[in-house]
Amino acid sequence: MTAQEIHDTIQGKFPDVIIEFNDSVLQPYIKCTPNQFNEVCQFLRDEEELNFDALMNCSGVDYGEELGVVYHLYSMTHRHKIVLKVNVTRENAEIPTVADIWRTADWHEREIFDLYGINFINHPDMRRILLPDDWEGYPLRKDYVQPQFYNGIEIAHPDMKGNSDEEK
Amino acid sequence: MEPLVQFFYILLPFLRDWPEWLALTVIGIVAALLMFGFVAIFALFAIWLERKVSAHMQDRIGPMEVGGWHGWAQTIADTIKLLVKEDIVPENADRILFKLAPAIVFTAALAGFAVLPWTQDFIPADLNVGLLYILSVSSFAVIGILMGGWASNNKWSLYGAMRSASQMVSYEIPVALALLAVVMNAGTLSMRHLVMAQSGNILDWNVFNFFPLTAVAFIIYFVASLAEVNRTPFDLPEGESELVGGFHTEYSGMRFAFFFLGEYANMYVVSAIATTVFLGGWLPPFEFLSFIPGPIWFVGKAMTMVFIQMWLRWTLPRLRVDQLMYTCWKVLTPFSFAIILLIGLWKVI
Amino acid sequence: MKKSNFPESQFELQIPDPLRTDEMTLSMGPQHPSTHGVLQVILKTDGEIVNSARPQIGYLHRCFEKHAENITWHQVIPFTDRLDYIASMNNNLGYAIGVERMMNLEVNERAEYLRVIVAELNRIASHLIALGTYGLDIGAFTPFLYVFRDREKILDLFEEICGARLLYNYVWVGGVAYDAPEGWREKVLEFVDYFEPKIKEYNDILTYNKIFIERTANVGVIPADVGISYGVSGPSLRGSGVNFDLRKDDPYSVYDRFEFDVITGKGEMGTIGDTWDRYWVRVAEMYESAKIIRQAAEQLPEGDAKETIPRNIKVPAGEYYMRTETPRGELGYYIISDGGKMPNRVKVRSPAFCNLSVLPAIAPGVMIADLVAIIGSLDIVLGEVDR
Numbered sequence: 001m002t003a004q005e006i007h008d009t010i011q012g013k014f015p016d017v018i019i020e021f022n023d024s025v026l027q028p029y030i031k032c033t034p035n036q037f038n039e040v041c042q043f044l045r046d047e048e049e050l051n052f053d054a055l056m057n058c059s060g061v062d063y064g065e066e067l068g069v070v071y072h073l074y075s076m077t078h079r080h081k082i083v084l085k086v087n088v089t090r091e092n093a094e095i096p097t098v099a100d101i102w103r104t105a106d107w108h109e110r111e112i113f114d115l116y117g118i119n120f121i122n123h124p125d126m127r128r129i130l131l132p133d134d135w136e137g138y139p140l141r142k143d144y145v146q147p148q149f150y151n152g153i154e155i156a157h158p159d160m161k162g163n164s165d166e167e168k
Numbered sequence: 169m170e171p172l173v174q175f176f177y178i179l180l181p182f183l184r185d186w187p188e189w190l191a192l193t194v195i196g197i198v199a200a201l202l203m204f205g206f207v208a209i210f211a212l213f214a215i216w217l218e219r220k221v222s223a224h225m226q227d228r229i230g231p232m233e234v235g236g237w238h239g240w241a242q243t244i245a246d247t248i249k250l251l252v253k254e255d256i257v258p259e260n261a262d263r264i265l266f267k268l269a270p271a272i273v274f275t276a277a278l279a280g281f282a283v284l285p286w287t288q289d290f291i292p293a294d295l296n297v298g299l300l301y302i303l304s305v306s307s308f309a310v311i312g313i314l315m316g317g318w319a320s321n322n323k324w325s326l327y328g329a330m331r332s333a334s335q336m337v338s339y340e341i342p343v344a345l346a347l348l349a350v351v352m353n354a355g356t357l358s359m360r361h362l363v364m365a366q367s368g369n370i371l372d373w374n375v376f377n378f379f380p381l382t383a384v385a386f387i388i389y390f391v392a393s394l395a396e397v398n399r400t401p402f403d404l405p406e407g408e409s410e411l412v413g414g415f416h417t418e419y420s421g422m423r424f425a426f427f428f429l430g431e432y433a434n435m436y437v438v439s440a441i442a443t444t445v446f447l448g449g450w451l452p453p454f455e456f457l458s459f460i461p462g463p464i465w466f467v468g469k470a471m472t473m474v475f476i477q478m479w480l481r482w483t484l485p486r487l488r489v490d491q492l493m494y495t496c497w498k499v500l501t502p503f504s505f506a507i508i509l510l511i512g513l514w515k516v517i
Numbered sequence: 518m519k520k521s522n523f524p525e526s527q528f529e530l531q532i533p534d535p536l537r538t539d540e541m542t543l544s545m546g547p548q549h550p551s552t553h554g555v556l557q558v559i560l561k562t563d564g565e566i567v568n569s570a571r572p573q574i575g576y577l578h579r580c581f582e583k584h585a586e587n588i589t590w591h592q593v594i595p596f597t598d599r600l601d602y603i604a605s606m607n608n609n610l611g612y613a614i615g616v617e618r619m620m621n622l623e624v625n626e627r628a629e630y631l632r633v634i635v636a637e638l639n640r641i642a643s644h645l646i647a648l649g650t651y652g653l654d655i656g657a658f659t660p661f662l663y664v665f666r667d668r669e670k671i672l673d674l675f676e677e678i679c680g681a682r683l684l685y686n687y688v689w690v691g692g693v694a695y696d697a698p699e700g701w702r703e704k705v706l707e708f709v710d711y712f713e714p715k716i717k718e719y720n721d722i723l724t725y726n727k728i729f730i731e732r733t734a735n736v737g738v739i740p741a742d743v744g745i746s747y748g749v750s751g752p753s754l755r756g757s758g759v760n761f762d763l764r765k766d767d768p769y770s771v772y773d774r775f776e777f778d779v780i781t782g783k784g785e786m787g788t789i790g791d792t793w794d795r796y797w798v799r800v801a802e803m804y805e806s807a808k809i810i811r812q813a814a815e816q817l818p819e820g821d822a823k824e825t826i827p828r829n830i831k832v833p834a835g836e837y838y839m840r841t842e843t844p845r846g847e848l849g850y851y852i853i854s855d856g857g858k859m860p861n862r863v864k865v866r867s868p869a870f871c872n873l874s875v876l877p878a879i880a881p882g883v884m885i886a887d888l889v890a891i892i893g894s895l896d897i898v899l900g901e902v903d904r
Contacts, residue, residue: 025835026619026837027837027838054748055748056866057840057851057866060864061864072851079766083838102746102748103743103875104746104871106874107874129574130574130575130578130903139583140583225659227666228662323543327565407886409656409889410886482658483657483659484656485723485726485728486655486656486657486728486732486886487728487731487732488731488884488886489565489886491731491732
């Protein structure tokens with residue numbers, strides 16, 4: 001199935017979900033709204049012609065004004081791919097989880113939560129995964145400032161921007 | 169009179185002039201020290217041998233530097249290192265049991281040496297129930313291991329200790345039954361008489377007697393004894409890939425060395441039992457070879473068995489706990505019962 | 518057919534066993550011989566039986582993705598080396614191809630062939646380590662040294678071609694760092710001739726050992742649907758009988774020119790998808806890799822292999838998700854460029870991360886020794902899990 005057909009199938013089932021569809025880039029993507037996202041994904045996986053049974057990758061992105069999550073889907077049976085994008089505002093970073101649809105999203109979403117601070121609604125176990133539980137801030141956001149201390153241990157490196165001795 | 173005492177009286181005639189109690193004490197201490205020295209030297213040698221054997225099985229050459237010739241002094245250097253290392257006792261350990269455990273394990277191994285018949289005349293203690301004695305004292309080791317594992321206050325050690333307890337208690341049964349098959353025939357529990365019952369040539373050894381029944385008993389004994397001394401494929405109590413170090417996870421320095429020493433001493437004890445009971449003890453395989461002294465045969469046979477244990481260790485993976493119990497209760501034990509039954513029938517008919 | 522949303526529920530433990538004892542919490546790792554690095558698994562055990570296993574990762578987190586946003590496109594490559602430090606060539610390859618596709622760049626034939634040769638050599642080296650350490654996990658020490666003996670020869674080849682033995686920094690955007698030295702091709706062919714018979718040696722000592730089979734067959738079964746749902750990939754997924762190999766299904770470089778088979782688990786010794794199958798897929802894949810290397814080395818064209826582009830490249834704005842088949846599975850780089858000298862975002866979809874995530878699903882009910890066997894059969898590298 002081509003990206004256009006996939007887009008049309010979703011459009012037919014969920015008319016007001018798709019914000020943008022771009023077929024002219026290297027990997028065509030469909031931009032969705034956060035609401036009903038879980039239902040869309042469930043549909044993508046269970047529909048016979050689509051059958052996207054594998055979530056290849058799920059990554060957070062900081063676009064500057066907005067945060068986004070990008071889902072790369074693949075179908076083991078039909079061997080076709082599609083990219084889904086969901087954007088949220090920085091203030092209200094919440095997206096419905098897909099961890100119940102593709103179990104691999106469980107850890108990927110935890111990682112995005114850990115590094116971008118996007119909260120996944122209904123996620124079974126929303127904790128930090130790579131960083132310590134008491135870490136402050138979300139390091140992969142572009143406006144992240146590295147803290148000087150962690151639990152009283154100095155972690156700033158003199159070479160780091162904004163942390164050099166002259167500025168102290 | 170005890171053969172050992174006779175042996176010393178012949179060796180050192182002036183002992184006859186001493187009061188008997190003094191002579192016996194001196195003989196006892198000297199014999200014990202001899203055994204201890206043998207165990208220490210044997211362990212040093214066996215550890216070196218194990219490293220060399222494993223190295224050559226694995227396309228390596230093993231230690232080559234210390235001492236010059238093929239690194240013969242490597243284990244001596246290691247022992248000195250272990251001796252001077254800090255003695256660490258975990259803070260929340262049960263200190264008394266923790267310190268006692270290696271001593272018990274080593275004592276149990278050493279006590280087994282008391283009844284080993286090196287030759288017709290040199291048996292530290294020729295008990296008329298020698299085999300029974302050796303089976304009983306070797307069970308002591310499990311207490312030491314259990315103590316060590318429990319007192320360490322470490323969950324991995326506890327796992328090792330529990331595994332060890334269940335394993336050693338279970339495997340004593342096939343060991344005892346396999347030995348019983350031979351004892352039924354020889355009609356004695358004395359180690360010396362067990363060997364003397366096999367005199368003749370190689371075909372009179374118990375392993376070839378009632379062929380193939382005792383040969384199977386020998387294999388059962390050998391497999392079960394591997395489990396008794398925690399050697400691969402039955403090294404579950406240590407099982408370093410599962411339990412870190414098993415019961416000796418928390419031990420370091422000299423205490424660890426004593427566990428190590430105990431393990432190697434045990435290897436020798438079970439091999440010596442196999443030699444005594446199945447392989448004709450100090451007897452040469454053929455009459456014309458009897459110019460070679462008995463102790464050399466005895467040690468040579470036992471060392472061959474030790475070598476086979478090492479060979480297996482560096483070849484086989486480890487069993488799982490349930491498979492270990494399966495092997496014991498559903499394979500080895502029924503087979504040893506069957507062998508006892510068949511030998512009994514054979515003798516009656 | 519309606520698919521279940523939680524396929525692993527079939528593994529959940531049944532009604533309490535009458536022989537159940539008190540539950541004990543056991544921390545396996547981060548310092549433990551069999552966690553293949555600094556992985557911590559929190560176990561809830563009932564005697565020897567594991568009731569639940571919860572991996573705690575992050576001990577080796579090195580902020581790769583944050584670093585990648587602050588360095589130039591080429592400077593990312595040495596960082597990719599350090600993800601899966603056992604198969605660095607494969608990591609470089611995925612990133613380089615990803616950037617090349619974004620730039621719509623053609624690479625010299627010779628460079629492509631060299632890339633395939635080093636990637637497959639690295640795959641063999643990595644599978645060898647997987648084999649050896651798996652033997653260690655099961656308690657057999659000797660195979661470990663056998664595989665290191667042969668891995669050494671591969672490392673010597675790498676040393677000759679790029680000067681490094683572990684972190685190669687060899688596959689660059691637009692080509693490779695150095696052309697192969699004189700006589701290297703012959704040495705590769707020589708190695709393949711030497712290596713293929715050696716696999717039988719591993720089979721004799723480990724694969725078909727009765728105890729080894731007893732320990733691994735029917736243990737840690739990952740059914741195909743659970744595996745796909747959890748994003749398991751590579752040999753771990755093929756062990757479950759799924760014919761999925763990116764070298765065939767989503768070809769990159771010049772893999773489509775070579776003949777090789779995709780190995781899948783067949784449940785020879787027990788159930789499809791057990792640890793023995795996963796192990797066996799790795800063994801059999803070494804034959805296939807050797808086949809590819811032989812073909813590539815024989816067809817290796819003359820020409821220039823060095824990269825054809827300047828060091829400081831600018832990648833046109835856009836994004837690309839590039840996935841390659843590393844020894845652990847599907848390694849994906851999601852690269853976003855804003856047209857500048859540095860990447861805007863490099864996300865790594867690490868195969869070991871996804872493979873490890875299946876552990877809590879299949880762990881309930883196995884024994885501690887089996888858990889070690891399962892972790893070993895997933896062949897994780899913590900450098901890649903934590904990034």
